[in-house]
Amino acid sequence: MTHSKSYTPESAMAIVAHPDDIEFGCAGTLARWAKAGARVSYVLCTSGDVGIRVEGMTKEKAMEIREAEQRAAAEVAGAKEVVFLREPDGLLQATLELRKKLVREIRRFRPEVVIVGDPTMVWAGDRYINHPDHRAAALAAVDAIFPAAGQPNLFEELAAEGLTAHKPRKVYVEVWGNSVDTYVSIDETIEVKIAALLAHQSQVKEDIAPRVKEWAAETAKGKEMQYAEAYRVVTLESDEDWEKWKGVVAGRQ
Numbered sequence: 256m257t258h259s260k261s262y263t264p265e266s267a268m269a270i271v272a273h274p275d276d277i278e279f280g281c282a283g284t285l286a287r288w289a290k291a292g293a294r295v296s297y298v299l300c301t302s303g304d305v306g307i308r309v310e311g312m313t314k315e316k317a318m319e320i321r322e323a324e325q326r327a328a329a330e331v332a333g334a335k336e337v338v339f340l341r342e343p344d345g346l347l348q349a350t351l352e353l354r355k356k357l358v359r360e361i362r363r364f365r366p367e368v369v370i371v372g373d374p375t376m377v378w379a380g381d382r383y384i385n386h387p388d389h390r391a392a393a394l395a396a397v398d399a400i401f402p403a404a405g406q407p408n409l410f411e412e413l414a415a416e417g418l419t420a421h422k423p424r425k426v427y428v429e430v431w432g433n434s435v436d437t438y439v440s441i442d443e444t445i446e447v448k449i450a451a452l453l454a455h456q457s458q459v460k461e462d463i464a465p466r467v468k469e470w471a472a473e474t475a476k477g478k479e480m481q482y483a484e485a486y487r488v489v490t491l492e493s494d495e496d497w498e499k500w501k502g503v504v505a506g507r508q
């Protein structure tokens with residue numbers, strides 16, 4: 256069981272389906288890393304344009320509202336950059352086209368760590384079925400990270416945009432239950448996580464705060480921390496190789 260209490264990447268990117276997914280999931284971790292000096296980027300596959308159930312609401316208006324909320328949430332957590340790919344909310348698919356768009360973002364930002372959802376998660380507790388967009392975003396993200404982003408001759412047309420291959424060092428997968436192997440303490444950023452979540456005014460109300468604390472405390476149970484976010488961590492590059500190459504894979508075997 257790894258406790259990555261002290262590990263801070265130089266840069267991190269989160270790839271998700273909707274505005275608020277990062278805040279419900281991994282914003283405490285990203286805020287912690289941003290606070291320690293990491294560059295942080297959010298990539299949103301959709302802009303949540305069917306996610307506001309108010310009479311008279313249009314997709315265009317909802318997109319505008321939710322992108323503004325997401326930008327505010329990113330600012331609260333210290334993320335410097337938010338990218339919206341504007342795929343259709345509710346209809347997201349892990350196409351090759353989406354994979355290429357994500358490869359472009361990875362090669363551009365060159366993150367040390369990428370945080371993604373669990374593409375295999377369908378059932379989540381007994382009161383929720385995981386949203387198909389979450390699965391699609393997670394699958395597209397995983398397939399973009401490895402091996403695509405690191406293969407110079409795959410999507411080689413991106414070189415015309417000045418983008419060369421990049422292999423992230425680690426992937427943090429947001430998993431539940433027995434698959435968890437890493438707990439990140441968010442003791443110092445739980446309030447930031449809540450504030451970021453509350454930036455999504457069209458989605459949540461103040462009463463979410465105690466529940467977020469309950470969930471994070473439940474996750475941290477038995478660990479040397481009060482609040483946690485949990486992951487399965489896949490290390491694609493050894494410490495030694497990372498120091499040597501920093502994700503630059505061109506010319507390597």
Ligand SMILES: [Zn+2]
Nearest residue numbers: 272273276386
């Ligand atoms: Zn979502």
